[in-house]
Amino acid sequence: MTPxxxxxxxRTLLDSGHEWYAPLDFMEQQIDNAQRVLIAKxxxxxxxxxxxxxxxxxxxxxxxxxxxxxxxxTLMFFPRNLIVKTVDNNGNxxxxxxxxxxxxxxxxxxxxxxxxxxxxxxxxxxxxGYWSYVNRTDAxxxxxxxxxxxxxxxxxxxxxxILYIRYPVAFSVANNIGLEVPLEYHFEVACFAxxxxxxxDVTEQQRGLYVPIESGQRIPLQNAGGSND
Amino acid sequence: MDxxxxxxxxxxxxxxxxxARSQGQFYDDDEIILALNNAQMLFVNYCLERNLYVYLExxxxxxxxxxxxAQLNVPANLNILTDPYLHIISAVFxxxxxxxxxxxxxGGEALQYLYTEHYGTYIINNAIYFSRGWGGAPSNYNQQLSxxxxxxxxxxxxxxxxxxPPVPIDYVTKSFSDAIYENVILYIAASxxxxxxxxxxxxxxLLSEGKTFESTIPTQLIYLYSKIDSFLEPYKPQ
Numbered sequence: 001m002t003p004x005x006x007x008x009x010x011r012t013l014l015d016s017g018h019e020w021y022a023p024l025d026f027m028e029q030q031i032d033n034a035q036r037v038l039i040a041k042x043x044x045x046x047x048x049x050x051x052x053x054x055x056x057x058x059x060x061x062x063x064x065x066x067x068x069x070x071x072x073x074t075l076m077f078f079p080r081n082l083i084v085k086t087v088d089n090n091g092n093x094x095x096x097x098x099x100x101x102x103x104x105x106x107x108x109x110x111x112x113x114x115x116x117x118x119x120x121x122x123x124x125x126x127x128x129g130y131w132s133y134v135n136r137t138d139a140x141x142x143x144x145x146x147x148x149x150x151x152x153x154x155x156x157x158x159x160x161x162i163l164y165i166r167y168p169v170a171f172s173v174a175n176n177i178g179l180e181v182p183l184e185y186h187f188e189v190a191c192f193a194x195x196x197x198x199x200x201d202v203t204e205q206q207r208g209l210y211v212p213i214e215s216g217q218r219i220p221l222q223n224a225g226g227s228n229d
Numbered sequence: 230m231d232x233x234x235x236x237x238x239x240x241x242x243x244x245x246x247x248x249a250r251s252q253g254q255f256y257d258d259d260e261i262i263l264a265l266n267n268a269q270m271l272f273v274n275y276c277l278e279r280n281l282y283v284y285l286e287x288x289x290x291x292x293x294x295x296x297x298x299a300q301l302n303v304p305a306n307l308n309i310l311t312d313p314y315l316h317i318i319s320a321v322f323x324x325x326x327x328x329x330x331x332x333x334x335x336g337g338e339a340l341q342y343l344y345t346e347h348y349g350t351y352i353i354n355n356a357i358y359f360s361r362g363w364g365g366a367p368s369n370y371n372q373q374l375s376x377x378x379x380x381x382x383x384x385x386x387x388x389x390x391x392x393x394p395p396v397p398i399d400y401v402t403k404s405f406s407d408a409i410y411e412n413v414i415l416y417i418a419a420s421x422x423x424x425x426x427x428x429x430x431x432x433x434x435l436l437s438e439g440k441t442f443e444s445t446i447p448t449q450l451i452y453l454y455s456k457i458d459s460f461l462e463p464y465k466p467q
Contacts, residue, residue: 009263051336052335055353183270184277186270
């Protein structure tokens with residue numbers, strides 16, 4: 001569906017028009033949000049058909065010998081697979097196994113490698129590598145995904161290939177940016193956006209209703225504006 | 230396809246026809262067409278999720294040959310899974326000597342098997358890779374291999390009137406049997422549209438807001454109105 005058709009579908013589901021009319025920017029925000037929830041749900045269910053258009057495969061990013069950071073081209077929603085390999089002089093691939101660590105633990109392993117607090121001099125290190133990722137803003141204040149790699153395998157000139165699910169581009173009617181999940185999921189997104197808007201509308205507390213009811217008093221209107229005080 | 234008769238049938242199912250008792254129509258044609266297309270995609274997704282492939286036989290397509298371009302000695306365009314492609318069914322590929330029936334892997338499942346001796350077809354985003362498990366970069370995988378995929382395509386879009394400029398293929402093609410259109414898709418669309426005509430939570434809120442507004446009338450006035458009612462009681466028609 002085109003962006004306008006999705007908004008029209010949400011309006012039909014909401015029975016919008018005779019009552020409060022959801023503004024377009026608010027609708028766009030909710031549709032965008034609904035799409036992200038759908039993607040997270042598909043990821044949890046393992047619904048690869050829904051996730052297919054969002055896959056990105058970045059091949060052969062060059063990393064240096066022991067520690068490396070590289071920035072992905074787009075913001076990562078979920079990681080899928082990381083392959084690290086090296087190519088010897090005969091053109092044969094050799095693969096390196098890296099374990100995932102949470103960013104905080106990753107920093108801790110960093111300390112172990114550099115300061116070696118627990119290992120005796122001359123002891124053999126475990127031949128392991130670790131990887132992690134963080135989302136943080138770069139110099140231009142744009143949020144980026146940074147892949148961090150810690151390699152203690154003794155292999156050099158590594159190439160990293162990463163497969164991941166990216167964030168969808170924000171839904172926008174004015175810029176004609178539609179949903180990125182496949183067409184057969186568009187109605188589900190519209191339903192979920194309508195559900196969110198409906199819930200926000202019908203559970204809204206009426207502003208300023210508490211004081212007069214609970215105290216049994218009315219606020220005189222002539223004093224409310226402040227100009228006649 | 231031409232959905233003008235479906236529009237008429239939906240109006241009858243929803244009693245949205247002009248008569249002496251109710252003038253005018255509640256739904257416009259574009260809204261009904263949009264609901265029909267939504268209902269069609271909802272039905273397709275339902276069938277795919279529940280393996281009801283028997284209803285999707287009209288959507289089966291076979292691709293052209295994909296893969297190694299011998300003249301140019303480069304992989305052919307891999308990003309073939311664009312708009313009409315809906316979902317994979319199966320894949321066959323071949324080298325210069327043999328044909329291989331391969332298992333198909335979607336997305337994240339794929340890379341675990343790339344470096345094993347395993348005949349596989351891997352789908353990552355819009356790209357398709359055939360592999361005999363040689364290892365190396367996935368972009369080199371299609372070397373010397375070519376194949377075909379069998380897949381589901383998207384159903385024909387339902388139009389209310391002949392689009393301008395006309396799209397003859399979309400206009401005449403039917404993706405399902407008439408029984409599916411008239412007994413399933415039509416009633417899903419009618420159910421979507423009926424949400425607009427039934428009492429919703431937002432309607433109830435509107436009514437309760439009306440009541441709140443009523444209660445802001447000064448209590449003295451409400452008291453006096455009730456008095457007037459009781460004064461008028463003997464004179465009201467029985």
